[in-house]
Amino acid sequence: MRHYNTSSRTSLFAQNFLWIGNRAWQGYLNFDRGIVAISSPVDLFGDADARGSDSLLSDLNFRYVPQPQLAIYLQEWLIPDRSIEPIITAVTNYHPQTELIFAIESNTNLDIGWCQNLKISPPDCYQQVCRRWVSDRG
DSSP states (O other): OOOOOHHHHHHHHHHHHHHHHHHHHHHHHHHSSEEEEEEESSOTTSOGGGGOHHHHHTTOEEEEEEHHHHHHHHHHTTOOHHHHHHHHHHHHHSOTTTOEEEEEEETTEEEEEEEOSOSSOHHHHHHHHHHHHHHHHO
């Protein structure tokens, strides 16, 4: 059994939180409930500490998986059927204005988490990213 590299997960969230929250809110506005899927070319479940944060956080891919597509997404990751229902129930019950659910895809592993009590809400992340885009263009 492999152990999850929690420092990699913390770095990923700390350096990309606005983008994760932005994607969560944007996905919710367009598709209703779902999860933010974050793909990493770096193995976050192994010993990524030795590689440093630059290689860890480069080339991340963020996308939104709407709830109607969630069971298929989880089945593609070979999640046992008995584990899929609690995840779908969590997605049904989370509060999109103040929480987000995410999946980290790393190598052949999938980690799912539920962020609650966020200091910056997904709508605020979305607004901050939009303001940055406007100021970068101007």
